[in-house]
Amino acid sequence: MKAFTVSKAVTALMLAGLVLLPLYSQASGNIFILTLFTRVVILALAAASLNLIMGYGGMMSFGHAAYLGIGGYAVGILAQEGVGSGFIQFPVAIAASALYALVIGALSLRTRGVYFIMITLAFAQMAYYVASGLARYGGDDGLTVYKRSDFSGLINLGNRVQFYYLCLACLFGVIFLIWRIVNSRFGLVVQGLRSNEQRMQAIGFPAKRYQLVCFVISGMMCGLAGALLANNTDFISPAAMYWTRSGDLMVMVILGGMGALFGPVMGAVVYLLLEEFLSQITEYWALIMGPLLLLIVLFGRGGIMGLLGRFNRG
């Protein structure tokens, strides 16, 4: 029907830019930009996972950074204990995230609205303090990952370009999964519950079961992002799961457009680039960033994706 739209064109451009970025980086010799964008891609992955429960599922989790920490610590702790294989580290990171999501989801989903926000925040802060207490693994100071995950020669995470493409492949893979999920039977039920829980119960759906499964899937995806993040920085500390990081992820999702498939990617790119460039201009970059975000959210319902969507009708 609608073959060409502005938002599709911009999304395609952005994705092409992400794919081609290492070529530019090598041609220009600008290594910094590759490092920056590796972080962007990883946090975009985390934001995409948050979008699944927040944008599609209507579950406003304010504790999503916990999974970044759990995934990161899974890699860091295993590496310190001598388990360097990524084939073990990554599955453990994802499984630990799933377990955490299952427990806190089962408890948090008894509540709704503001209480849900507060309880997910509280759990994430608990995870933060637990990590701070891990004296054996650096406590407050965090844990250095001396050796990146080893994938037996299949892919070398020490190579910047290979690592970047691994992160990008994970991002695309997760977005593909989310795309399939939201259009599946399960996805329609979850979105129906966001829209009108009472109605969904009346036509025969037990709400919590579906929301919990969705919550766990989202947590696993974000745990993957955490494992990548620890490899990217060669370091993991409790700060990765501090509540401001959860807030960053929420802002990325809202900025990009909640419930838009590529919204979180857009949000992460714009948010992190703005942060990067504004902080080069002034120490008080947050003073510029704040009002800017406010404007986009006020005038662009549905975030940047929503704004772009309007061009077609305008």
Place this chain on the structure above:
Amino acid sequence: MAEPLLRVEKLVRRFGGIIATDNVSLDVAAGELHAIIGPNGAGKTTLISQLTGHLAPNSGSVSLGGRDITHLPAYRRCALGLARSFQITSLLFDFTAADNVALAAQAHAGTSFRFFANARKEKGLRDAAHAALDRVGLLHRADVVVSRLSHGERRELELAVALASKPKLLLLDEPMAGLGVTESQRMVKLLQELRKEVSIVLVEHDMPAVFALADRITVLVYGRVIASGDPAAIRGNDDVKRAYLGDQHVVTHHV
């Protein structure tokens, strides 16, 4: 005597000091259209909510087809063949009409823990949705988002959603609420058709509609059943006249 489809026994529900449902007992036979009427605040919606499981009674029991469902949650009752429409339209407003109905069909067509295949392309679900929409005369609006449907169309869609779950018993909470004259007439005609296929409990303020449709009528006042019988008996009942029709006579005959 044959087991009634729905049996309500000595149902009591209190809100603080107020008894909203006061020892209500009633039977609905299979194939029957049973109307529940009563002035505003008589506890009709409270009663319906206890039948559907959205509200728990303080005491008493509800059984469907001989099975005690008093303590089952709403979604389990739905699986057993109980469907409802809401007094205040309750739909998925950001979904299309067809999606709303297809989800109801999906709830009764195997598991919904399927994560990969596109549910909107499942022919069985779409066909069921279109059939139910056709039944209520909304097929031409199938792909319109609910928030763009008129009030009357939403009322019809509520009915289509309820039908899509292939219920044994349909609980309709004021399906005519807020409808204009022609819309009401269409709804009455539609209900006349539907009652041939499914048993119905109808809560309604529109007296001409109730008397035209009902096999039996139960009158609720202050949470209590003051009369129950066929339309002729209710029309002739002095208690009912005094408690209900007397006050509302002028209003109902405007319709």
